[in-house]
Amino acid sequence: MTTTKTEVFIFGECDAITGITTIREFTADEITQRKASQVEAVASEAEATARTDARISALAKLAKLGLTQAEIDAL
């Protein structure tokens, strides 16, 4: 028999007027939003990684063309 472990999301909330902080579990809507944000973050990180890889590749090609490191840094 197998059991599925469900992740519990804890929501902290402070009211600036009363100074009271409350802790509760995420609502269903908040869980949905959280999962959507995770997808968005993964896509954003993939885009950033691709841009970093492209930059590294471009720098290598510039070096092969004969540019010195100082010249590359000046670009």
Added chain:
Amino acid sequence: MAVTPNYSWPVPVDTDLVKDGAEAIKDLGDAIDSTVFGLPSGGLTLITTATFSAVSNFSVNSCFSATYNNYLIIGSTLTNALRDVGFRLRASATDSTTGYYGKELQNYAGAPVSKSNASAGFYQVANTTDQGLVTVTIQNPFAAVKTSWFSNGIAGGGGTFFCNQTSNTHDVASSYDGFSLVPTTGTMTGTLTVYGYRKS
């Protein structure tokens, strides 16, 4: 009659007569009242301080109002997963989840990271090593106009030192009275302090 060294308030000297003491006290009180009444009232006002531990989200409600246009948020956030923490505006305890645009520069990445019509803006770079420091300067969150903010963060040390600088706009002309810190995965622990810049 002599005067005090800083504000030149009138004070009696040792040889003045005791019978003139009441008048001397009155003159001194009037001078102090005049000085204090004219002091500039600018500066920062503490709005709230909050702590949180192992939460997947942390929100501060009712911290923005018509009393201030500009705010300073000072935070210290530690995450248990190596993912950045996002920032959202909220109204009546509900986050706005669209319309965030931003750029983030990180010391460990060659190119800036962008957000375009995202569900959250930038707050802090991922930090799993120790409590870092984050400052957020935010303008016009309560006014029904676009809201903009900068955030700067540092975390870690030695070989795991992270720093980031972010610029953000929430392209929705609505009024917001609070904000949320939203890691995309894992939990976070830390503190937040919110100040308002006095208008005059």
